[in-house]
Amino acid sequence: MGESKLDLLQGTLDLMVLQTLAAMGEMHGYGIARRIEQASGDEVLLNQGTIYASLVRLQQRGWIAAKWGTSDNNRKAKFYSISRSGRKQLALDAAHWQRLSDVMGRMLAMGQDGGGR
């Protein structure tokens, strides 16, 4: 896919969803959204509805699976879980993000030193 900002943001949400499911196990859409909000310390201002586009995309790629079930308080909800290929993808993406944020960290640190090697 392309390298535009939108893709990056989309990719970010996808990665957050994968990570959430990997860490928390089976969850429904609202739970995932809430979990992301909490984990980010409410720094991500998420339109919760947009998570469904991300979920259907991940599902179509085969990285997560979905099935209808019943929640703790006896409400019908659709539960998502990460698949084996989803975990592989998560590992790849996480490594990618780690490298990117390392680079970004070094780049931004450069300004405080007054620049140059």
Added chain:
Amino acid sequence: MTEKAKTTAGSWRTIGNRIWAFFHKDPLDLDLDAEMAAHLEFAVEENIRNGMPEEEARRQALIRFGGIPQAKELQRQTRGLPWMDVLGQDLRYTLRTLRREPGFTVVAVLILALGIGANIAVFSVVNTLLLRPLPFTNSEQLVWIAPPPSKCGLSCATYSTDAYDQFRTNTRSFQDVTGYFAFSGADNLSLTRGGQPIPATSIDVIANFFQVLGIRPAMGRAFTADDARDGAPPVVLLTDAWWRRQFAADPAIVGKAFDMNGRQTTVIGVLPASFDFGAVFSPGVKIDAITPLDMYGPPRDEGNIITFIGRLKPGVTLAQARDDSKAASNIMCWNLKYPKTCGDYKGFVVPVPLKDYVSGSLRRSLVVLWSAVGMILLIACVNLSNLMLARAAARGKEFAMRSALGASRGRVVRQLLTESLVLAGAGSVLGLFLALIIVRWLAHQGAIALPLLSTLHIDGAALGWTALIAVFAATLFGLAPGLKMAGGNLQEALKDSGPGSGQGRKHERTRSVLVVTEVALACILLVGAGLLLRSFLKVLEVDLGFQPDRAAAVKVDYDDNVPGDKTGELSAERRRVIFQQILARVGSIPGVEATGMVDYLPLGHNRAWGLPVPKGRTREEFKDVSGPLVYVVSPGYIRAMGTRLSGRDFTWDDGPKSQLVVLISQGMSHFFWPNENAVGKTLTNGRGELLVVGVVDDVREENVEDSTGWQIYYPMTQAGPNGAELVVRTTLPPTSLASSVMGALRELNPKQTATEFRPIKALVSHAVSPRRFFMMLVAAFAVLGLLLAALGIYGVISYSVTRKTQEIGIRMALGATRGKVQAEVITQTLRLAATGIAVGAVASSGVAALIASLLFGTRPADPATFVGVVTLLAAVALLAGYLPARRASRINPMVALRNN
């Protein structure tokens, strides 16, 4: 690499899922709705748990969720095929728009159906005759072997059996060579199954014919060399059509024997339906049965009787085959018994691709036809562009509104193109039906002497072609208004782009250019059609050398066989008795003016027997002169055909024992005795001295358009005829006498086959049928073009009058008369038409020069045609302009002014 492969697999999976999702919108939407509802309930519950009142809890939940419709739309776009959804929207919108304007829709679809239908039909013809290979295995290897075109007809295009054997053994380029007997006429086979003998047409082929062409019988077997042995039991192969028609498609027919021409003949097989001998080798003639040619029996010494068809060895080029054939031709003998005839074929054995022989001469006509029909499509598209432009002008505001609401230019153009594609699609479907009807009809025109026509059908190539031209047409007529709309200024359009504004005028200029184009194209078509029509009329006026009106021919069965007749005199005497009887009996039928017999009718088969020379001169003097075509006739034939004669006709007294007499054609007479009367002169040939008793007009024997070679006539009582055609000249329409003539024949000979009673006019008609075919088609297209152009003119003028209603109203209120208003509109029309005609006339003279070779007795710059076409176009334009002009002159100023 594995990474990449995985990604590809992943994206395939996504595409599959997306397509699946596209087709399962409703369940997926329901699922999503339920999921989102649950989401909100979870949120509300949590908020309430956190101490919010229920109202506030719901409000906060909705805020955190974001827009529900947007989220749904985003999910839908992510999971499905958004562009397909847009297409669906466009289609639905298009159908709604078109339904709202049924008049426009019907006209547009009809115009397109005519244009596309004509194109598919003509493409099918071109494809069948020109593009598709012949219906034989590896047909590109097949060659027709014949001399360059000559004046002595079929005899010079055929070879003797000795020549065949020599050619076969002395060439190395060919896998094998075959051929067929070129001189059998229609109805030469009579089948008797109890009751009246049934006429049929068979053709003798060399035994290896089907092996060389690569045709396997659908049932039974093909001929073997043994079937062609002299004295072999007679066998026959049936064509599929005859097997169905005459033998009720009997599945067990192979091995059965029938009485054919008086001999028990065994059916050894049935040919496949795809094999149509007539369609390939003798256009317009239907062949029912194929029989093996007995090369080693009586035909051995009959001279040039076989055509050659060869199959090249793989990898052998045509040039190699030519050289090879040329070398062989130097040693080929007409008859091995006469060594002097060896080398007679020098330079007369030239292979050409079989396909070229079959349809090569039609290439130019077909290209012209194809161009004509292409022009029709162009006119149709221009016309539609015009209609669309008029609509676009009217819809300018609608589109401006849509742009203002956020539709991109691309989206608007896409909408217009979708409309064009829908129209073109509908037009194609209707056009395909139209073409199907035309093609069906054409395939059953057995009387048109065009090769392969009976194999005409709409195939995959034609369907592909349909799709191609539909898309082409849609793009062409959809693009103009599309670009115009997209290029238009939004604000301009949103302001009232009503009467008199700049936008409207600009549209009108474009439309005028389109109309001028249409008129010019129609002009070219009309000039082409006019020239072809004039040529056709000229062909009909040709002096054929005989009078085809009120004459008819019927094939007569007779048996002149006298056992033990060595010299042929006895059978000649017997023929005299039979023929004299028949002619007397038929001649006494009321309404019959003259009767006669001939063995070959004009414009059909023919033959030559070598050149007789004036007494006292030698054959060597005339080495390069072709022999005259030979006709063996009875007394009265010349008169029955309506051929002019000076000198005397044959009489029944010109018997086998008396002086040998001949009639010769004027051309031959002029050649041997320029400025002298040939009557009373003597010719000599191998048989002795021939007294010329009369000179007759040259007859167009081969075809109507070319001057032919010479003719010589022998009396049936002195030479052996090859069958007999009774020619009857009548005072009544000839077909009305058919039953009485047939009755008389049957009375004299109960075995007489129920053969067809053919008006001589039909022979001529058959001979000119290809020209008529092309002329009619081009003329039909020209008329269509004219109608479309008239429609175009009418549309533009009518629209311009509507647009100027207010202006005209004001002028009339200020005192302009009706006459003046009317005259102005008509002037406007004529200005458009005149420009179109001028452009068209110039282009036409160029096109006319291109088709010069298709014309007959007509110059490409034929003034009558050009004047006629210009007058016609002007008249039609005037009519097309008159209707809106009349409307303009009836505008009521008060109403027009009030209406704005």
